[in-house]
Amino acid sequence: MxxxxxxxxxxxxxxxxxxxxxxxxxxxxxxxxxxxxxxxxxxxxxxxxxxxxxxxxxxxxxxxLQRNNYIVRKSPKQGKQRHVLAANIDLAVLISTLKHPAVKYGFIDRFLTSCQLFHIPVLIVVNKEDLINHELNDEWQFFQSTYQAIGYPLLRISALKRTGLEALMKYLKNKTCLITGNSGVGKSLLINRLIPDLNLKTAPLSKFTGKGKHTTTFSQMYPLPEGGFLIDTPGIKEWKLSDVKPRELAHYFPEFMRFMKDCKFQDCQHLEEPDCAVKIAVENTEISPFRYEQYLNIYRELKAVNYWELDD
Ligand SMILES: Nc1nc2c(ncn2[C@@H]2O[C@H](COP(=O)(O)OP(=O)(O)OP(=O)(O)O)[C@@H](O)[C@H]2O)c(=O)[nH]1
Ligand SMILES: [Mg+2]
Ligand SMILES: [Zn+2]
Missing domain, CATH: 2.40.50.140 (Nucleic acid-binding proteins)
Known part of the structure; x- marks a missing residue:
């Protein structure tokens, strides 16, 4: 059966x-x-x-049965072990907030890298737009220009005030959607809004740290009344990349692709090499300097990990 x-x-x-x-x-x-x-x-x-x-x-x-796709991260506790977060996903919905909790760019760029690696389309959703006041306008502009410019669809919603949900629904309908993000960004409240009568547990942020409390503790898939499924997942503190070699990392930064072919060296890692077309594009801001910084951070991290694991 x-x-x-x-x-x-x-x-x-x-x-x-x-x-x-x-x-x-x-x-x-x-x-x-x-x-x-x-x-x-x-x-x-x-x-x-x-x-x-x-x-x-x-x-x-x-x-x-044979998986269409799946997404893996390094198990947070068990060192080298890999953990499959979910399988047969049509869309990964990455939920972020600008405030309460603050944006975790490290998480976002690592998660996007994994989705590129495992061929999973991503929709970025900024929740709690009711909290975006004029003080957060620069942050919003930065967020938008960083991720929309490189081709990720981006929506602004408020699960609490029920704004933007119709536009969101158009992306989700009839798909198996993985809902991820840090603890406290509102994943479970959003799913409650989209699936009435579900009543998933949600919790206010800690008064002490302003962070989520890891209210959801296991992943579970729920059917959408409009067709399709939503997978609620526990808040992720840190996304540890699995299955990525440092020298392949640039391939998972989609905005690097059109420049990479013009680098002088075919195996250019876009670090200190001469005539690196990626670095020239960063200087001209054709590639976001911020994303390039993130590339360097992740590259160095992967190098260090691979050194210990002795496989490049
Ligand atoms: N102001 C505001 N608060 C929101 C919004 N969406 C969710 N919240 C609140 O944020 C808190 C955390 O929401 P949850 O849905 O529990 O967050 P979660 O992402 O599921 O968190 P974990 O299960 O810990 O990973 C709750 O107090 C929600 O009421 C929103 O759009 N605006
Ligand atoms: Mg939750
Ligand atoms: Zn290069």
Whole structure:
């Protein structure tokens, strides 16, 4: 029998069958072995083949069907281990705020890199637009010019005040959408707005730090009344890149592509090399100097990690 994973918690998975029935399943030992290089062998969004147990109330997963795509990050706790966040995603919706909490550009640029690597289209959503006053106008201009200029669609919404939701819905309809972002940006409140009667838990930010409280603790997929699915995920503190080699990093910065071919050296890493067309474009601000800085930061980080892991 076929179904789709809508929630995973350790060794138990909740699978939804085509007729809507929910079945609690275990993964078989062998399946877990095959996925050894990742901390989780099955992920939310996976299509699976399952078999019912003798008493018919629970099941076990026999096969994970071929994935269209998936997105992996380095497990925050387990060093080299990889964690599959979700599979078979049509759109990654990256939620950010300008204030409460402040923008985490490090997270955004790393997440965008992963989405380029795993071929997942991204929509950037700035939530809490009700908090964007004239003091935040420069930040908004900067944010917009940085990401819209390099081709990412960008929307401004307020989940609280229900503004911009119709425009957003046009992007989401009939797709499997991964909703990600730092803790407290409003992922769960937004999903509650789009799926009435859901009542996901949301929480005010910590008075102390102004940060989210990691209210959502596991990923789960919910059907949209208009068709499609939204995957709520726990707030991500730090996105650690997986599966990217430093010398390939520039390929995941889409705005570098049209300049790279004019670099003097074919294997140019766009650091200190002479006649680097990317660096010239940065000087002319044809490439955002900020994004180039981020490229250098991530490049150095990947170099350091690869040194310790001894594979380049
Ligand atoms: N002012 C304002 N507050 C909002 C908006 N959207 C969400 N919030 C508030 O921000 C806080 C955090 O919202 P959540 O939906 O719990 O955030 P989350 O991204 O799911 O957080 P985690 O589950 O911890 O990752 C709540 O107090 C929400 O009411 C908005 O558009 N404007
Ligand atoms: Mg949440
Ligand atoms: Zn170069």
């Amino acid at each position: 076929k179904g789709r994973i809508i929630k995973t918690t350790g060794s138990w998975q909740w699978v939804q069958l085509d007729n809507g029935t929910m079945v609690e399943c275990r993964t078989r030992g062998k399946l877990r072995m095959e996925g050894l290089s990742t901390t989780n062998p099955v992920a939310v969004g996976d299509y699976v083949e399952l078999e019912f147990d003798e008493n018919q109330s629970k099941g076990s997963i026999k096969i994970i």
